[in-house]
Amino acid sequence: DQQVKQNSPSLSVQEGRISILNCDYTNSMFDYFLWYKKYPAEGPTFLISISSIKDKNEDGRFTVFLNKSAKHLSLHIVPSQPGDSAVYFCAAGGKAAGNKLTFGGGTRVLVKP
Amino acid sequence: DADVTQTPRNRITKTGKRIMLECSQTKGHDRMYWYRQDPGLGLRLIYYSFDVKDINKGEISDGYSVSRQAQAKFSLSLESAIPNQTALYFCATSDALAGGIYEQYFGPGTRLTVT
Numbered sequence: 001d002q003q004v005k006q007n008s009p010s011l012s013v014q015e016g017r018i019s020i021l022n023c024d025y026t027n028s029m030f031d032y033f034l035w036y037k038k039y040p041a042e043g044p045t046f047l048i049s050i051s052s053i054k055d056k057n058e059d060g061r062f063t064v065f066l067n068k069s070a071k072h073l074s075l076h077i078v079p080s081q082p083g084d085s086a087v088y089f090c091a092a093g094g095k096a097a098g099n100k101l102t103f104g105g106g107t108r109v110l111v112k113p
Numbered sequence: 114d115a116d117v118t119q120t121p122r123n124r125i126t127k128t129g130k131r132i133m134l135e136c137s138q139t140k141g142h143d144r145m146y147w148y149r150q151d152p153g154l155g156l157r158l159i160y161y162s163f164d165v166k167d168i169n170k171g172e173i174s175d176g177y178s179v180s181r182q183a184q185a186k187f188s189l190s191l192e193s194a195i196p197n198q199t200a201l202y203f204c205a206t207s208d209a210l211a212g213g214i215y216e217q218y219f220g221p222g223t224r225l226t227v228t
Contacts, residue, residue: 009153032214043117043203043219044156051212089155091217098163099207099215100146100171103155 003027004092006104014112019077021107023090026071031094034101035064035075038087047088048075080111116140117220119204125226126194134189134223136204144208145187146217147171147179150201159202162187194227201225 005024013019023033032051036044050057050064050073057064063076077084087108091101117138126132138145143164148156158171160179168179176198178190191198201224205217 004155006155032212034214034216036219041221043205043221045219046216049210049214049216051214091156093215095213099144099209100158100161101215101217103148103157105153105155 002105004090004102004104006088006090006107008107009105010108010110012110012112013080015082016079019075019080019084019109019111021075021077021088021090021109023073023075023104024071025073025092027092027097027102028068028071029094029096030092030102031096032092033064033066033073034091034093035062036089036091036103037084038089038106044089052094077109080109082111082113085109085111117204117206117218119202119220119223121223122221123224125228127228128195130194132191132194132225134202134204134225136187136189136220138185138187138204138206138218138220140206140208140218141184142206142208142218143184144206144215145181146205146207147177147187147189148203148205149173149198150203150222156203159189191225194225196227199225199227 034049035047038044147159204220
């Protein structure tokens with residue numbers, strides 16, 4: 001059973017518009033969530049994180065929203081740029097899980113010029 | 114220079130062969146991990162190590178073994194490779210950010226094909 005799910009395998013968006021990536025989780029013991037970005041032939045790189053005690057974290061064009069009651073988080077990219085075309089993974093971790101990360105299946109984003 | 118390096122970057126091997134993937138890091142982190150990535154399944158944890166004397170199985174450890182030779186080195190072995198071990202393999206290290214969030218830093222990956 002996947003504890004972290006990204007139900008949209010792909011997303012296409014026009015340059016300048018907003019990209020919204022969604023992630024659902026089942027384990028209420030997770031303490032924090034992270035988003036990673038992955039380009040082809042490279043390892044994933046950290047993008048942004050959020051603690052479970054917050055409902056929003058913003059870093060430049062990237063904002064992560066957390067809805068604990070719904071066990072749902074989302075990543076907003078505004079405005080989207082062609083260089084944002086990549087695969088995005090959400091991940092969840094916490095002390096109860098030994099601070100290991102559980103990853104979702106990824107969403108491939110294509111930003112069209 | 115990259116903080117987390119993996120060798121080889123690409124490898125093609127035959128069924129039944131033994132193969133070792135190596136990972137080195139210069140970040141000084143105690144925690145190291147091995148993942149495999151398959152399309153649609155994200156990153157799944159194979160093994161992890163929280164220090165040199167600590168080795169733990171992840172969710173998909175069958176058919177794999179690891180060795181933590183030093184704080185900076187963590188290798189993954191496939192004793193007898195099989196085709197369904199064809200995947201992208203990533204090594205990672207981790208350290209705590211402010212607020213106790215453990216970010217992981219990934220190597221560039223090894224693409225392994227078992228024929």
